[in-house]
Amino acid sequence: MDGRTFYERCESLFATQRGHGRRWKSAAAASLGIGRASLYRYFGEVIVPDDVVARLKEREAGPKPIRNDYELVSLCARALKDLQARIDEKGFLIAPYPVSVQRALDLGAAKNIIDGSQRWPTSLEQLVQIAQKPMFEWGIDMSWDVGEEFVVARLLQGGEITVECLALAIDGKEPERELDENQGFQQLLAICHDRSDGPDVYRAWRQIVISHPILDAGWPLLLADTPILAGVDRLDEIVDRFYERLPEGMAVDGQVPVCKVTGTILRPELRGYHTESRDPAAIRMARSSDFKKLKYRRGMRYLKRAFRTFWCLPGQAELELERTLSSLGWTCTLWPKFDQVDLVATSPDGKRQIAVDVKDHVSTARLAVRFKGFNGYERSHDCFLVVPDYQSELDRGFEERFTTMRASAGNSPVDIQTVSGLVAKLEGRK
Template sequence: MILDDPDTVPLPAEEWATHDGVTLLRTLAGALIVLEAITDLDSFTLPYPPEAQRALDRTVLACLLSGHPPPAGLTELVDRCRSLPLAEWPLGLPPDGIGPEDRLLDVESGRPTELCHEWAWRTPDAAVEFRDRQIVRAALRACREYGDEEAYTAFRGLLVRRPVLTLFEMHELDGDMVLEPVRGLIRQIYRSASDAYLHEGSYTCCERCLTLLIPSQDGDWWCERDRCRRQGPAPTGRRILRETAGEVCQLERPLRQFVTGPGRAEADLERDLLALGLDVRMWPGYDAYDLLVEFPDGHQWAVDVKDWAHPVFLGRSARPVPQDPPYEEAFWVVPQHRTLARPGYVAAFERARPARARDLLLLTDAELVGRARARLRTLEGDTDCA
């Protein structure tokens, strides 16, 4: 996960800045996330939160100007966000703006989709300081001041592998001297889990994603990660009884979305490459990129994993992979489920890339592992010939 410096984050492209639909979608997405945080998305009382009222007003105006029936109120607007694909909304959007089945709310759970979070947090806006970048930069700064790269690697590993902690586990971390530079930061980013996650007195984690599952009225479980839902029903993993565990904390959503989620993809890729017998170093050079992969002949790849739903947002963030630690080849990698869910994903990414990143190659995780396997076969052939 390469972090963009403030002066290198691309400003809105002309073709995006001139479309009213971009502003409206960003407003809608932000309002839905605010509503989820403060109330039940199925019921509302007046006065509405300012963000929600603004989203309703702008949607009504867009509908009236286009000749479409406007929503009668906030409840109907939320219902449309859940039931109506964005392609059917009266939105003026640039090419590649949305996919045919994109929605801001999940059909089954009614909760904001990952795409909704990306529209709220990743729509180009030079005035926005993204929360996940704030936290990761703070961790990098603290660990560099200590001169301790191991501390930063441990911090990233914590966010990826342990997004849920009990109060006892939080106290245990206080005794972990490796995490000393970021101890105060950890206390800030793990928040008390709400009762929405409780079922029969227990919290339940997803076995695949490790985040908390949300119980549904029909007895099933809902996982917030697109990747997990596409693999089938969420597998229940760790169960935490509130009566004995006391407070249960979960990473705040921006970090689950943009650090834990991609981190799970990074860990899966690390596992697959290690299984091929390759040497893999995670988050080298204070997170210059995600994986440094070394082949038996010393040839090295730099790999940065990007688990984003929207290919245009990803393309517009593209930048060359830093040269230190050094390598021979570099790739950005997206989980294969993203390209399967959205035909033309890679092409949309390539169209959105800025000129400075024209040579940046985007592969799926399966393609990268295939390339690694093919290179190993070539090396083995060269050895046989020798």
């Protein structure tokens, strides 16, 4: 310490220098990443932990300079990602907020002073408000967005973070890396690689995840009724990795509101409910309070956000395409070679093979720039990038826009189709 007590240093920094006034103790607790009770305890005679003292010293030194607007956008996205994780865990938001939130707001205030502007949020309310706007309305330097992937992107939509928010929060990495780095995913792959029927186990588990984003308290019976999974060791560990406890706060009057299209949980809004699905039909039903109800019971599980975003939601279109092609006589395999592509299929006469990758969570611009190809299937299969049918309603002319933007980025051409468009093309109707 510098001669002043921990209390005096906190009061000077948060009440006076940062202008929090009477609410400086709440601000101090949030910034230092501790609870109010711990803060008050440290104000007394107890020894303050070294890590808390180090964080206070770091705050006193002032924020590190922000070199460009991209860095602050990333910090805002990271703060929102951490807030979303807190809400997903508890079902609601409570203080203290994640440390990343206070850091983003502090640096926003500093950047406003440096730039002589009020562009950056300095409160949680302002952060939520600006995050719901497309980024071209932020009034910031967007020169870092060379491929124009984020010009119309929003970090929050319907009260939840977007895939673009997630991408910015992890420094421009592919959001799907959330799955690759997930311990549950790695454990699933390890189990499957050790079994001769590993690919079938992988497919069966993935279908469970798509069809059952919510697991009732009796989920062991569901898995026991799936023959290929019944004999898999440590499956309970996989469930724990893929699913989290469903917070009671997500129930409304003891009932869990469930989207009729995706099976995911709806969140109350001022008008009706919000669904994570981008399907306009699902959105209309949610807004008109047309949904299923599940009685909340302790022990229920909810699929983690990353798996809902990258497996469950696009999985609806994957299963639809597989069912349709199978009904037409095609021989289909979902997620071959542990998801090298989403589907391979052979025509009824055996003369044609196709490989399909389905995308349902990115903008046309981001998809055009970021899609990397079909992992070598181009050499032996006709390859298609497929989006759900409702993409035509969300983004009219997306095929032409995708092709143009992909060419301008110097990427190889890709045949992009909707689910029904691909089926029509394979039948010679398009």
